[in-house]
């Protein structure tokens with residue numbers, strides 16, 4: 003199965019425009035797969051610039067997550083990259099370019115995403131420290147689990163929002179449970195995004211069973227571009243592709259549709 007990233011002409015309100023599209027092997031939009039067959043897709047970059055595709059919300063190996071400068075290099079113009087992993091979930095998910103949302107206007111913005119910084123906390127995972135949200139790590143007691151849970155343990159993340167608007171914070175490669183909002187305990191559902199209320203906070207807990215370096219960011223595109231973008235790094239995970247400076251430069255370059 004393939005996914006071609008290419009320019010396509012479409013008509014909007016009677017006017018022809020060029021957009022960037024992702025088309026499957028049949029030349030249509032979307033991918034449809036059987037969970038039992040797993041995910042096996044080759045992304046073919048037919049643009050004149052590098053690109054990447056992120057499989058939003060899927061539990062997958064870190065190297066398959068499709069985030070340039072974090073889990074891989076961008077796919078160069080004219081090249082292709084295969085993504086192959088078992089599907090742990092069924093459902094309908096979103097795929098998108100992780101760095102350059104449509105309509106984003108990076109020029110003149112004061113900050114690129116700053117995913118560097120010093121690790122904080124002593125959890126099984128670690129967060130870098132430049133998110134404009136306060137965040138802290140605490141390690142929870144080891145849950146009663148089979149001895150096979152490598153890297154195991156659970157990690158709680160407290161997200162404190164010091165701004166006057168809510169931020170949907172999205173963590174790649176995991177689901178977490180929301181267990182507290184504004185001091186109120188709850189047994190929330192498992193999810194990969196939590197809306198941190200304006201001038202509020204929340205606590206999420208996740209099972210640290212997905213080693214790697216994972217993007218963790220606000221899902222409002224211009225907030226992510228402005229720097230509300232960090233990573234969750236497991237201890238021992240090697241930052242093989244991680245290049246925060248190149249990522250920032252790429253996002254700031256309006257010529258690149260990355």
Ligand SMILES: [Cu+2]
Pocket residue numbers: 168169170220221222225226230
């Ligand atoms: Cu936001």
